Amino acid sequence: MANNITNTGADKDAPLKEDIRLLGRLLGDVLREQEGEEVFAVVETIRQTAVRFRREADAQAGEDLAELLHKLTREQTITVVRAFSYFSHLANIAEDQHHIRRRRAHLLAGSKPQKGSVGFALAKLKGAGVGAGTVATFFNDALIVPVLTAHPTEVQRKSILDAEHEIARLLAERDLPLTPKERVANLHLLHARVATLWQTRMLRYSKLTVADEIDNALSYYRITFLRELPGLYDDIEDEIAAHYPGSTPAAGGAPYVQMGSWIGGDRDGNPNVNAGTVAHALVRQATTILDFYLDEVHALGAELSISTLLVEASDALLTLAEASPDHSxxxxxEPYRRALIGIYARLAATARALGAANILRKEVGQAAPYLGAADFGADLAILAGSLRLNHGALLVKPRLATLMRAVDIFGFHLASLDMRQSSDVHERVLGELFANAAAEPHYAQLAEADKVALLLAELSQPRMLHSPHALYSDETNSELAILRAARDIRRRYGARAIRNYIISHTETVSDLLEVLLLQKETGMLRAGGLELMVIPLFETIPDLQRAAAIMDEWMALPLVASLVARQGMQQEVMLGYSDSNKDGGFLTSNWELYKSEIDLVGVFARAGVKLRLFHGRGGTVGRGGGPSYEAILAQPPGTVNGQIRLTEQGEIIASKFSNAEIGRRNLELLVAATLEASLTPHGDDGAAAPALARFEAVMAELSDRAYRAYRGLVYDTPGFTDYFFSATPIAEIAELNLGSRPASRKSTRRIEDLRAIPWGFSWGQCRLLLPGWFGFGSAVGGWIEDGGRRDEKIAALREMHAQWPFFATLLSNMDMVLAKTDLAIASRYADLVADALLRDRIFARIEAEHAATLRCLALITGAHERLAGNPLLARSIQNRFAYLDPLNHLQVELIERHRTLSRQGKADERVHRGIHLSINGVAAGLRNSG
Incomplete structure (x- = not known):
């Protein structure tokens, strides 16, 4: 019997439970078939013991579990880890399918638009008096860009993605009315696909290259972005027409959602990115989008079999057909077919010119390549125009209109590739150029004012510092080669292919001017304007505090003012969530980001420049993550204004975009949130100005206290670094092949040098998720008890939670993290610390802060259970624990074995593999907090 997608009330999650049971049973059957009854029994015993350990806090169960795991052979350990890891993946598929099912149930029932949909946003705005013209202007001027980045902890293989995609399709098929025979066939296929999954190697065991990361990201375009993003545009036009009848949507207007990428251009701390990887990234991107266009044009040729014996065609269409190499x-x-054969031939020639090696279907004859995507779009527009003029309007929408939309969005470049490098590298490169040119022998030692004066003077001169006859270091040659590659790519693939240059560790105005000068040295800064927008990245707490002053000074420079004018009076600023969190803790990071944004809004308003913020949000809450919709709505007033870019990282890309319908929903959430945040009249949401001033004063006090608590533990506690490296899998993450980028910027064990992503990821693996909550309990508890007026302060915090979206979102995200935190599991990792005194001292502090945080959160929200306001997510997390907990226990056992062998000078590849698999499984189980 098919699942009933219109279930309501208490039974609405019954289909999810049914799907999880089904997939779990199939995995169990495969385990029996492939590994034997004995292994299956071992897996079940471990699961049941882990459940007992959790539910009953049974010390004996903990001892039994440790003994069970210790007795496993190396082969059994790998099998058990794989079993629990695959269940996490299968549970994710079932959950995604249930989200789709519930969304369809709402649509079938004719429910009001759900929060987070564009329909909901438009209804809200119309109710607030926002007119159709304002909405049209928003869509004409907006720029919303999810930017895919590589990830040191990303471990998903395309083969696994493909297998899971097929399982998701078969699971969705079971919601259809199937005959008994079809239902049995579906079950057999599901069983077979789970068996295929079991027999497919889950992970890569060779070192990941940048090329691997590029190909991994491109798989999500084929699954989701290429079709779902143009389709979303169509849906939005329909919603605008429904809410504002008679209005004219921006059909064929500026593409307000575009894609971005860092993969192949982000060389900050990654020695494997160079001019070759930049060029390779664009070849692979162009090949991906041109393959899509070729397939669509081929399909259109089959569909548009229109005969001029029956219906007329426009002169432009007939001219296009005559230019075709097809003379059959x-x-x-059949002029449409002949025209499309000509278009196909030009596209194939374009693909070869842009680096494609293999064209699947040979063209009929030779044709000149397109000079740019706009020319291809113009040819498609001729087809559409002719159809509309000659009784063929119905034939435009099914495929042709979507293809035209895709050309607007993706061009021939697919996604804009950002350049990123650290400011200290730019300083070294220019120091060498200045010294070799006898312009300044000690550039790095100059005072900031002298650096700025020198850089401005050099920018005003036509001469070059670089000489083709001089010898330069490898670093300087590499950096200049990358910028030259970017220059050539823009000429070859179009200006949108590369348009941003991000400067990590921006601390001064000279950091920005240095990149202007490097662009001048490579032919990218000419009298006609600047090719790449120079974008500062403010990451640490001090950086965020200096951001507004730096941008004020930057935009006051006459040279910069003229460049900004050529950029359409826009300037982007990137804010780093992960590094600021690692530097100052969760609460302080969020507060300093908020303050920095408000200060930047003021600076940009005075300068008359439009601010676009690029949010470097990690996937986890500790890295600035959490639900994107709520995060955008919680931005300070004036910081969105239709312009937003934000990073999507690693395992979060898989959770958001590996299913086409879920991916479309996540893209819609970004548009809806940006629309609401940009156009909702001030005062309709959030606190009034006097209350906001009070709230901000309280938040400043809480931030100071949280900062001291966090820094006191992480940076000021003797032995904390040793504790961290022992009680989390950071060392194992660093040595396994989890990404092309090293886990640390330098070859040290200093936390300051550790990259923020593996820092947060390690805390997730051991189930402490410390970066997502530590310091809150000390801050709130200390403030409430210090200086009297306890009841008044508690009332103030409750008022902040009720009226201030920023604070409410902060607490909501922390609540989610705490729901996934488990001190009993974390204590097993703490046992890996050999120094018992150090272990007990630090873990006791963490326990005390955790308890204080729970108390303070309950005091403010009134909820003593985690995720009381989101019961679906609460149930989802609870359902996972029976399968997630054993993975953590197994990971501890494997780490212990690995470290013992390492001390003996030995290594065991199977133990390595087991740790790697467990890391993947835990990350999949935690999803957005791993």
Whole structure:
């Protein structure tokens, strides 16, 4: 019997439970078939013991579990880890399918638009008096860009993605009315696909290259972005027409959602990115989008069999058909087909010119390549125009209109590739150029004012510092080669292919001017304007505090003012969530980001420049993550204004975009949130100005206290670094092949040098998720008890939670993290610390802060259970624990074995593999907090 997608009330999650049971049973059957009854029994015993350990806090169960795991052979350990890891993946598929099912149930029932949909946003705005013209202007001027980045902890293989995609399709098929025979066939196929999954290697065991990361990201375009993003545009036009009848949507207007990428251009701390990887990234991107266009044009040729014996065609269409290399008499009366054969030939020539090696279907004859995507779009527009003029309007929308939309969005470049490098590298490169040119022997030692003066003077001169006859270091040659590659790529693939240059560790105005000068040295800064927008990245707490002053000074420079004018009076600023969190803790990071944004809004308003913020949000809450919709709505007033870019990282890309319908929903959430945040009249949401001033004063006090608590633990506690490296899998993450980028910027064990992503990821693996909550309990508890007025302060915090979206979102995200935190599991990792005194001292502090945080959160929200306001997510997390907990226990056992062998000078590849698999499984189980 098919699942009932219109279930309501208490039974609405019954289909999810049914799907999880089904997939779990199939995995169990495969385990029996492939590994034997004995292994299956071992897996079940471990699961049941882990459940007992959790539910009953049974010390004996903990000892039994440790003994069970310790007795496993190396082969059994790998099998058990794989079993629990695959269940996490299968549970994710079932959950995604249930989200789709519930969304369809709402649509079938004719429910009001759900929060987070564009329909909901438009209804809200119309109710607030926002007119159709304002909405049209928003869509004409907006720029919303999810930017895919590589990830040191990303471990998903395309083969696994493909297998899971097929399982998701078969699971969705079971919601259809199937005959008994079809239902049995579906079950057999599901069983077979789970068996395929079991027999497919889950992970890569060779070192990941940048090319691997590029190909991994491109798989999500084929699954989701290429079709779902143009389709979303169509849906939005329909919603605008429904809410504002008679209005004219921005059909064929500026593409307000575009894609971005860092993969192949982000060389900050990654020695494997160079001019070759930049060029390779664009070849692979162009090949991906041109393959899509070729397939669509081929399909259109089959569909548009229209004969001029029956219906007329426009002169422009007939001219296009005459230019085609197809002269078959069989198609003499079929101008659309002949035109499309010509378009296909030009596209194939374009693909070869842009680096594609293999064209699947050979073209009929030779044709000149397109000079740019706009020319291809113009040819498609001729087809559409002719159809509309000659009774063929119905034939435009199914495929042609979507293809035209895709050309607007993706061009021939697919996604804009950002350049990123650290400011200290730019300083070294220019120091060498200045010294070799005898312009300044000690550039790095100059005072900031002298650096700025020198850089401005050099920018005003036509001469070059670089000489083709001089010898330079490898670093300087590499950096200049990358910028030259970017220059050539823009000329070859179009200006949108590369348009941003991000400067990590921006601390001064000279950091920005240095990149202007490097662009001048490579032919990218000419009298006609600047090719790449120079974008500062403010990451640490001090950086965020200096951001507004730096941008004020930057935009006051006459040279910069003229460049900004050529950029359409826009300037982007990137804010780093992960590094600021690692530097100052969760609460302080969020507060300093908020303050920095408000200060930047003021600076940009005074300068008359439009601010676009690029949010470097990690996937986890500790890295600035959490639900994107709520995060955008919680931005300070004036910081969105239709312009937003934000990073999507690693395992979060898989959770958001590996299913086409879920991916479309996540893209819609971004548009809806940006629309609401940009156009909702001030005062309709959030606190009034006097209350906001009070709230901000309280938040400043809480931030100071949280900062001291966090820094006191992480940076000021003797032995904390040793504790961290022992009680989390950071060392194992660093040595396994989890990404092309090293886990640390330098070859040290200093936390300051550790990259923020593996820092947060390690805390997730051991189930402490410390970066997502530590310091809150000390801050709130200390403030409430210090200086009297306890009841008044508690009332103030509750008022902040009720009226201030920023604070409410902060607490909501922390609540989610705490729901996934488990001190009992974390204590097993703490046992890996050999120094018992150090272990007990630090873990006791963490326990005390955790308890204080729970108390303070309950005091403010009134909820003593985690995720009381989101019961679906609460149930989802609870359902996972029975399968997630054993993975953590197994990971501890494997780490212990690995470290013992390492001390003996030995290594065991199977133990390595087991740790790697467990990391993947835990990340999949935690999803957005791993």
């Amino acid at each position: 008499p069989h198609r003499a009366d």
